[in-house]
Amino acid sequence: MSFLEIKDLKVHYPIRGGFFHTIQDYTYAVDGVDLSIDEGKTYGLIGESGSGKTTIGKTIVGLEKPTSGKILYNGQTVNSKRARKKLGYNKEVQMIFQDVFSSLDPRKKVIDIIAEPLRNYENLTKEEERKKVLELLNIVGMPGDSLYKYPHEFSGGQRQRIGIARAIALNPKLIVADEPVSALDLSVQAQVLNYLKKIQKEFNLSYLFISHDLGVVKHMCDYIYIMHRGRFVEAGTREDIYNNPIHIYTRRLIAAIPEIDVKNKEKYYMIRKKVEEEYNNYSSLFYDEDGKVFDLIQISDTHYVAIKDKEALKNVENNIA
Ligand SMILES: Nc1ncnc2c1ncn2[C@@H]1O[C@H](COP(=O)(O)OP(=O)(O)OP(=O)(O)O)[C@@H](O)[C@H]1O
Ligand SMILES: [Mg+2]
Known part of the structure; x- marks a missing residue:
């Protein structure tokens, strides 16, 4: 059962300009996405810079307001501060940020950083705390x-672990992790990801794992949403996405994973070149005349792709799959 459901979410930011600072246009940061989260599962939200990933994350935790659409928590609409408080939503949905250092207050000791959410929600004695x-x-x-140390006394990986400790202090059900390891060295990345996995088992946590890198989430995610221009172009299980990518944008992301074949550079560049050619030849099957991403079509129990129609899907299968 999905405890969190997002329905047709849109977040549009006004672009102001001119002498009177009036609204000239909108940035369609998130432009109609559906997403559901089950207990104990890890979801990937992948896409290039500016595709709207952080905006979705922030909207889920209540830091950003939807322009339209719904967030349902255990079937109840979460649309205001009051509703979030009443449903215990603030405790149960936490976020870990991309920029570890700036998300921790440098003047506070670790005990105060981690205890802050506890002080807001629970009445513990100093000793219990x-x-x-x-x-x-x-x-x-x-x-x-x-x-009793301060954030600057720790390495990046350690600081990220302090951020994780703080995020799990209230026993949440979902953690939105926005690029939680992208600022860390490769070896430290693996370590932090392993802690996240370990904690997941202990607490039956769900993660919404935001990244621009399909390589990083490969071993973490059960289900993956591929985001592009404020919409989802493809959604599916790890197998659907890595073994049977359909959307040309997903194929491009996969071709860009450097580990795909580092031993055989020539083959790697050939695959990339082929995908780029396909991108040019078949883009009308995946984008309308205004460059907008089509609605998702269901192609198996778990796999969805944003494509013009069933005919276009056949065309793709015959020519590039
Ligand atoms: N507060 C804001 N006001 C106006 N525009 C915004 C605001 N926040 C984000 N945007 C715009 O919305 C779009 C989506 O931004 P968002 O930060 O969600 O992308 P992202 O996928 O997280 O990118 P990145 O990978 O770089 O973190 C971008 O065009 C961005 O400039
Ligand atoms: Mg972001």
Whole structure:
């Protein structure tokens, strides 16, 4: 059962200009997306810079207001601060940010950073609080003497783990993780991802994992949404997306994963070149005249693709699949 459902979400930002600072146009940051989240699962939200990923994440946690569309939590509409509070939504849906350092207050000690959400929602004694924070530090593999240190005393990977400890303090059901490892070295990335996986099992957490890199999420996600120009161009299980990508944009992203065949550079560049040619030849099957992404069509139990029509799908299967 999906505990979180997003229906036809749109977030449009006004673009102001001119002498009177009037609205000239809108940025269609998110332009009609549906998404559902089940318990204990990891979802990938992938797409290039500016495609609207962070805007979706922020709207889910209530930092951004939908222009239209619905967010349903256990079947109830979440459309205001009051509703979020009443449903316990603020506790159960947390976000970890891309920029680890600026998301942690540099003047606060680790104990105060991690305990802040507890102080907002739970009435713990000082001793209970210290115990709870120690427990959380332990879960993310940080030593107990971190309690009274400041963020600048830690490495990037350690700071991200402190951010994770803070995000799980209230026992959430969903964590929106916006590029949680993209600022870290490769070896540290793997370590942080492993902690996220471990915690997931312990707490039966769901993740919405935001990234521009299909390579990073490959081993993390059960289900993946590919975002482009404020819409989803494809959605499916990990197998659907990596083994049977249909949308030309998804194929482009996959061809760009450098690990695909580093041993055979020539083959790698050939595949990339072929995908670029296909992109030019078949783009009218995937975008309308204004360059807008079509609506999603269901092509299997789990797999959806934004394509002109069934005829276009056949065309793709015969020519480029
Ligand atoms: N507060 C805002 N006001 C106006 N426009 C905004 C605002 N936030 C985002 N945008 C615009 O909305 C679009 C989507 O931005 P968003 O940050 O969601 O993209 P993203 O997919 O997260 O990109 P990145 O990979 O670079 O983080 C962009 O065109 C961006 O400039
Ligand atoms: Mg972003």
